[in-house]
Amino acid sequence: MLKVSSADWDKTSASYAQHSSKSPTSIPIQRLIELLDTLTPLSTASAILDVGCGPGAATAQIIDTHSANIDTATQLLAGDFSIGMVRLVSQLRKTKLAELSVGHERDLWTRVTPLVLDATDMRPVLDESVSHIIANLVFFMTENPAKAVAESYRVLSQNGVMACSSWARMAWMECLAIAAERIFPPLGKPVPAMPQFPVQWASVEGIEQQLANAKFRDIHTEYTQAPIVIPNLEAWSHFFMNSGNPAVSWITDDLDDAGVQEAEKQFIQVVKEQCEVNENGAYVLSGTAVLAVGRK
Incomplete structure (x- = not known):
């Protein structure tokens, strides 16, 4: 099990935000929003809660794609247990309000409330006070996923809806595991086990x-x-291996700078061996997400 602390996400929040729009974590968001809107239209929302919001990608996407249909009285809550991520949402809100002088979209951004919020213990949020929840790639990474789901159920109003996601497969993690098998034995160190999600x-x-x-x-x-999809494998691999992201720190935390450089080289080689190249010459590291939506 990959145990991720708020400090881990605080450390990587800036780089995560910088690259999140190109990350596979952003891909399920639009479909989750569609699933929510199909089950209960966002136009009826009293409050929308983004659980494990990260830098605010889901909240921004909801406003970008559905602002015309969401009532300006709707409360938008963006919660994450990482203070670093919550600060990014606050900065995003400030930027959007500066960019949008007037209009319905700006009115919605004034309703965005960033919160330091643990998905497994959302006591600041009242029972049955939220009509819609989106939780992108978060529950399965908590220490108690069942408790996190139960908390979302608690805060949902009767007939409220929740959409969430997790990972079925991540080729980048598989490539990292192969790279680790190549670099640790020559260093006289045990090969770290790839984190296993529930x-x-x-x-x-x-x-x-x-x-x-x-x-x-x-x-x-x-x-x-x-x-x-990686047009420049070397540049992306350097960013990834030095990002401090928990998806890679299970390897890099046990290495010095020279070891991280060697891990980066081996990761690049593994990707070249294992992954396909698309028609534009970009390497494609496959990933499969699992999506779900349900009603209280």
Whole structure:
């Protein structure tokens, strides 16, 4: 199990925000929003909560794509247990308000409230006070995913809806594991085990059962492809290996600077061996996300 602390995300928040629009983590967001809107239109929302909001990508996407339909009285809450991520949302809100002098979209940004909020303990949020929740790639990374789902159920109003996602496959993690097998033995160090996420969150059947266990109904699940497409493998690999992101720090935390450089070289080589190149010459690291939506 990958145990990720708020400090881990604080450390990588700036680089995460800088590259999040090109990250596979951004791909499921639009589909999650569509699933929410289909089950219960966002035009009826009293409050929308973005759980594990990161730099605010889902909140921004909701406003960008549905601002014409969302009432200006709708509260938009963006919560994350990382103070660094919450600060990024606050800065994004400030930037948007400066860019948008007037209009409905600006009115919605005035309603955005960034919150330091643990997905497994959202006590600042009242029972049955939220009509819509989006939780992109968050529950399965908490220490207690079932408690996180139960918390979202608690704060949802009757007939409220939640959409969430997790990973079924990440080729970049598989490539990292192979790179680790190549670099650690010559250093006389044990090869670190690739973090394993809860198996019940890695399939449509598993995620459906997790929502059903929390008493959600009208559950729909599906897979979506969310690859990383890398035009410049060397530049991206350097960013990735030095980002401090928990997805890579399970290797880099045990290495000195020279070791990280060697890991970067080996990672590049593994990607070249394992991954396809598209028609534009970019390497494609495949990823498969699992999506689910349900009603209270």
